[in-house]
Amino acid sequence: MALRAYLRLRARVLGRQLAELGWLRLLLLTPLVLGAIGKTLLTLAQEPAAHWLLPPMLGLVAWSGHRRRADLALLPLVAPQFRRWLAAEYLLLAGPVLAALLAFGHWPAALLTLAATPLVAWLPAARARSARLLRRRSWFRSAAFEWVGGFRLVPGGAVWVVLLALSSWQHRQPMVPVLAVGAWTLLVGTLFGTPEPPGMLLLTGRSPGQLLLRRLQWAGGYYLLTATPLVVIMAEGAAGRAGAALFWVWGCVLIGLLVLAKYAFYPQATLIRLTQGGVTALVLLAGTQTVYSALLLAAALGLVLKSRHQLASYRFD
Known part of the structure; x- marks a missing residue:
């Protein structure tokens, strides 16, 4: 009962x-x-x-x-x-x-x-973070807070090493390197599901456009840095260089849209995660039919406009 x-x-x-x-x-x-x-x-x-x-x-x-x-x-x-x-x-x-x-x-x-x-x-x-960790402030921790805080909850370094070792060991298998890159991309995407406090918006930029640009640069830069070894192993396998490059672009698009979805419904965590789930599904289906690609383009444009409009309600001066 x-x-x-x-x-x-x-x-x-x-x-x-x-x-x-x-x-x-x-x-x-x-x-x-x-x-x-x-x-x-x-x-x-x-x-x-x-x-x-x-x-x-x-x-x-x-x-x-x-x-x-x-x-x-x-x-x-x-x-x-x-x-x-x-x-x-x-x-x-x-x-x-x-x-x-x-x-x-x-x-x-x-x-x-x-x-x-x-x-x-x-x-x-x-x-919860201890007082000792709260005192260890730095510019890097403030700028890359999704990675610092997210990998404190999830052992991202250990997962990355395991995926890299598994891809190297089974690089001749057609699906193992692909699944490794896909798993790492989805894991990185989960780091952007928790909205930061409003006060941290002032640390990133002085306008909504500048904030979004810097958040996209940090997210894309760290994703490219960590995903490059996995993509290189994938390129040496059955997928080839063209397939690996296409999968690389797919990951960058997904991470960028997840960042935009985060700020499009900021600071409502539930709406952010539900929208990110829909965006992830749309990116996964984009390669199956043309209609999903058109929907993905429309969703990307809508997220850009919605995120700028949502952040415009906060003062950056």
Whole structure:
């Protein structure tokens, strides 16, 4: 009974968050997000070896969301058995992955997903920054705060080393370097889902246009710096130099649009992440049909205008 009430409450909260997005945006984003998720699941589930990527990918997504939950400090006070509720919630979210794996007869991977996903509920939340860390201010930390703060929560350096080693070891496999670059791009994209305090806007620029330009330069520069070794390994494999360069451009476009989506709905974190999910789905689908490419161009123009208009309400003088 308590679990049912908790799940009902979570559904109401999600419904209100989606309502804040607006019915028109929701109508446009829902097919894109569902189409991208479905295509990714089917593509990986039907491969003999790639389907093993689904359990760890689902675990990383659940872990990332679990660490950022704002109610982890409240739940132990009102419900000592709240971990079981979270486990049931994460297991329900794993339903599409389980369905895709079982549809193609991958029973071992499905059992791994069924057993591992609920365990995320027992992982600790992200730790608050200590006073010692707050005193260690610098110009670099202020300018590249997404990377500094994001990789403090997620071991980005270790993930990058693992992806680089895996790509080097399996560079002759056609999909491994591609998946490594794609995974790193999506991981970098998650760094731009949390809005910074309004006071930090003054540290970046003196106008909305200057702020957006500098944020895009920092995001693109760090992405190119970290993704270049992975792309070079990809170019030496089956993808070739042309395919690697095209994938490189794809990653830069995605990171740039995620930055624009962040400031288009600043400082509403829920709207930012929902819009970024739709943008990611649109970029993933852009290469499949021409209509998605046209929608991507329209979305990019809309995000540029919306972000400038949103930031214009803040004073930079």
